[in-house]
């Protein structure tokens with residue numbers, strides 16, 4: 001780092017702050033980089049510790065640095081000119097998601113090592129504690145020669161249900177182990193929730209845009225969808241909701257209130273409370289998908305809708321796929337009023353889950369340091385999201401708008417009008433990059449100039465290059 005020894009008219013702390021600011025502008029220091037500790041900086045620059053600290057505090061005030069508890073000062077992404085993507089007008093029209101064909105092609109991208117994985121909402125296995133979980137699973141298999149190889153009958157391993165119930169205090173819920181059913185990840189939990197609350201032909205209200213796996217599930221279950229408009233910061237539009245409910249009879253409403261896929265919004269607690277009140281008063285089942293709830297970038301873990309549920313109208317679905325082990329397929333369901341019915345359906349649909357992965361996740365939650373591990377994965381996701389935003393800012397066409405999620409690892413990106421996201425995703429695929437085009441998330445082929453970008457992988461030159469190339473493709477299409 002360059003040294004400033006010559007005194008001038010400026011106060012020393014300001015000259016030091018300007019020096020760092022210049023290094024950031026010249027990209028010698030980049031978003032997510034850690035700057036020297038205050039002590040190191042004071043020694044390097046031959047100034048007192050309070051002066052070095054004042055320089056950093058000035059940079060923090062100017063928005064160039066951020067302090068992270070017990071970790072030091074880091075360069076922030078400065079993207080003040082990025083507006084959030086706009087909420088698209090939603091036609092209050094019941095639909096069956098019949099256009100969503102690129103779904104199969106995106107799923108096929110999942111395991112393709114030759115594609116840069118910006119498509120699926122999948123975290124990198126390298127960031128997840130795979131070896132530790134495998135050791136736990138092996139130890140369980142060794143110590144209990146039979147327990148790991150018997151049916152895990154519904155409601156599923158009590159050790160896991162107890163561990164989840166304990167964690168639910170943090171979500172504002174205070175569930176009991178008996179409220180929970182272990183499922184084959186969130187996908188089975190959502191499927192059970194829809195099947196216990198709806199009959200074929202019923203209409204389900206969903207956020208627009210919504211998770212495309214849910215869209216496909218509705219189609220397969222012969223359910224229709226009523227898209228609900230969302231605000232990019234606060235989720236379901238609570239003013240528009242009563243009008244939509246007045247016009248259409250709906251059996252259930254599925255929401256993803258914490259770091260929604262794809263928009264990334266976090267519903268404020270007051271909105272969660274109002275949403276539950278509104279729907280429960282009309283006897284509408286509320287299905288909450290909380291797969292990203294543990295992944296806030298800072299501060300406390302957000303509450304669940306279930307925390308505001310007075311009478312068992314909310315069915316909570318979750319899993320450990322996004323935070324710990326997508327391959328173990330371990331999730332859960334707290335089905336409220338529909339508990340017995342869900343249990344019966346679980347018995348006939350899968351009988352039980354895979355016992356060893358279930359026990360291994362339970363042990364990791366109980367004694368494996370899940371909280372410590374979450375602190376590090378949250379930080380990685382936050383840095384990766386910041387890095388991705390910065391690189392998109394540098395390479396995408398003017399007029400691009402981008403989400404700024406407070407958790408999880410997904411970005412929702414609105415491109416200039418002329419860019420057709422389906423064509424862009426085909427061209428990107430030919431160039432070796434997988435992305436998720438907006439129409440996948442739309443009930444009626446909308447969001448045609450939107451893409452979702454996965455930031456679940458550690459930053460690398462390969463990813464940086466791919467994002468640069470994606471920007472070039474988008475620029476070519478935007479003129």
Ligand SMILES: Cc1ncc(COP(=O)(O)O)c(C=O)c1O
Pocket residue numbers: 121184185186187188211213256261289291318319320321322326331
């Ligand atoms: C919002 C949402 N719900 C559910 C799922 C499925 O989760 P699981 O892998 O636990 O079945 C996903 C996966 O991408 C998702 O994004």
